[in-house]
Amino acid sequence: MTNVESALVRFHAGVATDIEGRRIAEILGWGDDDLERVHDYIQWLFPLPERSGFNPDAPILTPADIAAFRQRADLRASLHKAFLRLLAFYGFAEARADGGIEIVRTEEFPLQARNWLRPGNHNLLRISRILRALTLLGLEREARAFLAALEALHGEAGDRLGPVALSYWRRAVQ
Numbered sequence: 001m002t003n004v005e006s007a008l009v010r011f012h013a014g015v016a017t018d019i020e021g022r023r024i025a026e027i028l029g030w031g032d033d034d035l036e037r038v039h040d041y042i043q044w045l046f047p048l049p050e051r052s053g054f055n056p057d058a059p060i061l062t063p064a065d066i067a068a069f070r071q072r073a074d075l076r077a078s079l080h081k082a083f084l085r086l087l088a089f090y091g092f093a094e095a096r097a098d099g100g101i102e103i104v105r106t107e108e109f110p111l112q113a114r115n116w117l118r119p120g121n122h123n124l125l126r127i128s129r130i131l132r133a134l135t136l137l138g139l140e141r142e143a144r145a146f147l148a149a150l151e152a153l154h155g156e157a158g159d160r161l162g163p164v165a166l167s168y169w170r171r172a173v174q
Contacts, residue, residue, distance in 0.1 A: 008047055008059040009068050012078040018044045019057050024078060028085045035089050036115060042126050045082040046133035061136065069137035076138050083142060086130060090116060092149060094142070101141050103149035119162030131172035147173045
């Protein structure tokens with residue numbers, strides 16, 4: 001019996017499209033306006049084991065998918081590229097030195113943050129999804145580094161994030 005790869009694994013491997021016919025490279029090439037305006041791609045980039053309340057057609061992460069991501073460097077690399085793109089969208093970047101990872105604010109952060117740094121913004125939920133998907137799929141170090149950057153931001157701008165965002169983000173990385 002052969003093991004058939006899921007649509008999600010094939011999407012991240014770059015050999016299949018999402019349900020809308022888009023390849024991952026196309027989505028990652030979008031400008032910030034598209035990333036903000038379109039709402040049905042995030043579940044493909046950062047899948048979770050629960051059905052999406054916003055996109056009922058989104059894939060559901062299975063134990064086999066999780067195993068595939070944890071075993072295959074190409075899938076983790078795809079997830080990492082998606083993570084870097086969304087970091088840029090939020091005004092962050094990844095810095096690696098001496099084997100460590102730090103998520104830092106870019107020069108564009110003040111401009112980018114105007115799009116999402118406010119209570120109740122849908123991007124706060126997207127960040128929860130990103131953190132949890134990274135943790136489940138083998139990029140725990142990146143998730144912890146992003147959480148550290150978000151905790152620092154919350155320390156400075158907690159009033160603009162609302163009272164519950166940080167608790168969701170911390171749970172997502174556990």
